[in-house]
Amino acid sequence: xxxxxxxxxxxxxxxxxxxxxxxxxxxxxxxxxxxxxxxxxxxxxxxxxxxxxxxxxxxxxxxxxxxxxxxxxxxxxxxxxxxxxxxxxxxxxxxxxxxxxxxxxxxxxxxxxxxxxxxxxxxxxxxxxxxxxxxxxxxxxxxxxxxxxxxxxxxxxxxxxxxxxxxxxxxxxxxxxxxxxxxxxxxxxxxxxxxxxxxxxxxxxxxxxxxxxxxxxxxxxxxxxxxxxxxxxxxxxxxxxxxxxxxxxxxxxxxxxxxxxxxxxxxxxxxxxxxxxxxxxxxxxxxxxxxxxxxxxxxxxxxxxxxxxxxxxxxxxxxxxxxxxxxxxxxxxxxxxxxxxxxxxxxxxxxxxxxxxxxxxxxxxxxxxxxxxxxxxxxxxxxxxxxxxxxxxxxxxxxxxxxxxxxxxxxxxxxxxxxxxxxxxxxxxxxxxxxxxxxxxxxxxxxxxxxxxxxxxxxxxxxxxxxxxxxxxxxxxxxxxxxxxxxxxxxxxxxxxxxxxxxxxxxxxxxxxxxxxxxxxxxxxxxxxxxxxxxxxxxxxxxxxxxxxxxxxxxxxxxxxxxxxxxxxxxxxxxxxxxxxxxxxxxxxxxxxxxxxxxxxxxxxxxxxxxxxxxxxxxxxxxxxxxxxxxxxxxxxxxxxxxxxxxxxxxxxxxxxxxxxxxxxxxxxxx
Ligand code: ADP
Numbered sequence: 001x002x003x004x005x006x007x008x009x010x011x012x013x014x015x016x017x018x019x020x021x022x023x024x025x026x027x028x029x030x031x032x033x034x035x036x037x038x039x040x041x042x043x044x045x046x047x048x049x050x051x052x053x054x055x056x057x058x059x060x061x062x063x064x065x066x067x068x069x070x071x072x073x074x075x076x077x078x079x080x081x082x083x084x085x086x087x088x089x090x091x092x093x094x095x096x097x098x099x100x101x102x103x104x105x106x107x108x109x110x111x112x113x114x115x116x117x118x119x120x121x122x123x124x125x126x127x128x129x130x131x132x133x134x135x136x137x138x139x140x141x142x143x144x145x146x147x148x149x150x151x152x153x154x155x156x157x158x159x160x161x162x163x164x165x166x167x168x169x170x171x172x173x174x175x176x177x178x179x180x181x182x183x184x185x186x187x188x189x190x191x192x193x194x195x196x197x198x199x200x201x202x203x204x205x206x207x208x209x210x211x212x213x214x215x216x217x218x219x220x221x222x223x224x225x226x227x228x229x230x231x232x233x234x235x236x237x238x239x240x241x242x243x244x245x246x247x248x249x250x251x252x253x254x255x256x257x258x259x260x261x262x263x264x265x266x267x268x269x270x271x272x273x274x275x276x277x278x279x280x281x282x283x284x285x286x287x288x289x290x291x292x293x294x295x296x297x298x299x300x301x302x303x304x305x306x307x308x309x310x311x312x313x314x315x316x317x318x319x320x321x322x323x324x325x326x327x328x329x330x331x332x333x334x335x336x337x338x339x340x341x342x343x344x345x346x347x348x349x350x351x352x353x354x355x356x357x358x359x360x361x362x363x364x365x366x367x368x369x370x371x372x373x374x375x376x377x378x379x380x381x382x383x384x385x386x387x388x389x390x391x392x393x394x395x396x397x398x399x400x401x402x403x404x405x406x407x408x409x410x411x412x413x414x415x416x417x418x419x420x421x422x423x424x425x426x427x428x429x430x431x432x433x434x435x436x437x438x439x440x441x442x443x444x445x446x447x448x449x450x451x452x453x454x455x456x457x458x459x460x461x462x463x464x465x466x467x468x469x470x471x472x473x474x475x476x477x478x479x480x481x482x483x484x485x486x487x488x489x490x491x492x493x494x495x496x497x498x499x500x501x502x503x504x505x506x507x508x509x510x511x512x513x514x515x516x517x518x519x520x521x522x523x524x525x526x527x528x529x530x531x532x533x534x535x536x537x538x539x540x541x542x543x544x545x546x547x548x549x550x551x552x553x554x555x556x557x558x559x560x561x562x563x564x565x566x567x568x569x570x571x572x573x574x575x576x577x578x579x580x581x582x583x584x585x586x587x588x589x590x591x592x593x594x595x596x597x598x599x600x601x602x603x604x605x606x607x608x609x610x611x612x613x614x615x616x617x618x619x620x621x622x623x624x625x626x627x628x629x630x631x632x633x634x635x636x637x638x639x640x641x642x643x644x645x646x647x648x649x650x651x652x653x654x655x656x657x658x659x660x661x662x663x664x665x666x667x668x669x670x671x
Contacts, residue, residue: 036059043063044065045061055069066082070104071104087116088577099112112137114137118132163254164243174186174190180278182228213241213242216251220236223260236257240256249307259351269286286299287436293317301315312335312389312411314331342520351392364392390413393422394408399437408473475499522644529559550589560670570666598667598669
């Protein structure tokens with residue numbers, strides 16, 4: 001039979017058609033309840049249509065016994081022997097059995113839960129005539145009962161709090177999970193308003209949720225807070241669904257609350273680690289890239305102060321000044337330098353000195369209770385006006401050579417702020433900081449020595465310049481006073497040429513010092529670059545016999561605004577290099593080009609060339625290709641040329657192929 005709901009009323013769709021000549025027999029035949037009867041011998045003597053349908057079988061009269069079902073079982077599935085069948089017992093014992101539940105099996109294998117009611121029928125003399133059995137199919141009912149029981153067990157065993165409430169917010173059910181989570185037992189909370197577990201500040205959320213439920217909407221994974229019986233606030237994730245009655249009316253809401261404290265803690269821990277990682281990365285990047293001691297100290301002080309959550313942090317570092325006198329650098333974080341200005345460097349106190357004297361890391365929940373504290377005059381503790389420090393952490397910074405070069409110090413006005421994690425973190429950073437500081441120190445030392453060398457070159461070349469100039473002058477006078485036929489005149493010319501080389505070298509060295517100091521003097525004027533190049537080439541060809549210098553210039557004139565003498569110096573330098581580094585070649589080409597915007601001169605040789613990987617170094621100070629170290633030179637010519645051309649807002653360039661040759665050239669703006 002089909003149960004249905006229509007217009008809010010329950011009813012049945014199956015229709016029964018009774019024959020016209022209706023009799024009791026007919027009525028029983030067509031009744032929707034299965035009925036059958038057995039003789040005292042157990043033979044089935046009557047069954048109606050409903051019984052036939054239930055069995056799925058049509059028993060043969062006078063043949064089949066006890067039941068229309070070949071097999072019977074107990075509700076738990078255990079097969080029931082025939083002598084235990086309700087009908088058998090009723091016949092054999094002549095008794096009435098009520099609601100005997102068995103499971104019958106239809107020929108197709110379908111099993112149905114059935115309540116049997118075998119009832120003995122007696123005649124007026126009290127003689128047993130037969131047994132009538134009424135069979136009620138309770139299969140659907142049992143299925144739904146099992147489902148209900150399972151659901152109830154799931155709800156009860158769930159770790160989540162599962163609660164139902166009426167539409168006006170009264171708690172109607174409360175599982176064990178809810179009891180565990182909120183601390184209320186079922187009997188004390190049922191009938192109470194749900195607001196019992198909602199903190200004041202989250203009550204508006206509840207109104208929103210109830211509104212959604214009234215509109216038959218679900219609320220999923222809604223994160224909020226609930227309050228337990230003992231007043232603890234716990235973060236929960238709620239999933240709320242409307243509860244409907246059989247007719248589909250919303251009568252309340254079921255609420256599943258999951259305690260997400262652990263998840264929140266994990267999220268917080270993750271975020272904390274991510275932040276720490278970011279700080280560490282940022283710091284690592286800075287201290288591995290810089291060689292500036294101040295920047296390292298400040299970056300490390302700032303990062304470690306953030307990582308430890310300290311109110312103040314300080315990085316003290318022992319170093320030497322320009323005069324090689326020791327002094328202590330201090331970089332603060334979390335406090336302005338002025339906050340400590342009036343206090344002496346604290347290294348001499350008992351607490352501080354232990355760190356600087358190679359002692360272990362000190363981590364104290366309350367330094368004011370440390371035995372080393374308040375031992376030193378004049379303050380006996382922290383001086384007045386000093387930021388109050390209770391939690392204290394001090395980590396020595398040890399250099400590669402094992403010497404303590406500094407210390408990282410942290411303070412907080414509240415006790416117990418620094419953990420083992422902070423201590424480990426700062427100790428690891430102190431190791432990196434020590435390496436970075438060692439490198440920076442080394443670099444500072446190298447820079448200092450390099451500056452000293454530059455200073456020496458500058459001084460020496462300056463000192464040499466004066467005697468060389470007067471030597472050259474006197475040699476020239478002697479040379480002029482000698483007769484052309486005089487043998488010594490030849491020697492004098494050679495001596496003058498050598499003195500000139502020496503003088504050029506000293507000039508170059510002086511130029512290097514000036515370039516380094518950014519003080520190379522230039523004197524600008526308008527001049528014709530074509531004419532200058534022609535003059536230089538002619539002059540150069542006089543002194544160089546090994547190579548023919550070919551000038552290729554299609555232009556009559558290219559005016560530029562620059563230092564004529566310095567540009568001449570550049571062209572001579574390029575020509576001299578071209579000859580010097582192409583010993584086997586016979587010629588050198590000079591090309592002058594120009595347009596309205598740019599004027600260029602390039603010098604091409606057919607010599608040894610330069611490997612591509614060396615191009616980037618070729619204009620550096622004192623750079624010489626090692627294979628060419630036997631050739632005279634100091635590696636400063638191109639360095640000076642580059643500076644001169646750059647000061648003309650131009651570009652010095654090269655194009656070179658090993659064993660083929662090189663072209664060095666410059667472009668400067670045309671006037
Ligand atoms: P140097 O006095 O050593 O020649 P430069 O600064 O003029 O100094 O040149 C730097 C280096 O560049 C030279 O030592 C040489 O190794 C290389 N170099 C310069 N010009 C040429 C060239 N035309 N061919 C090959 N190598 C060259």
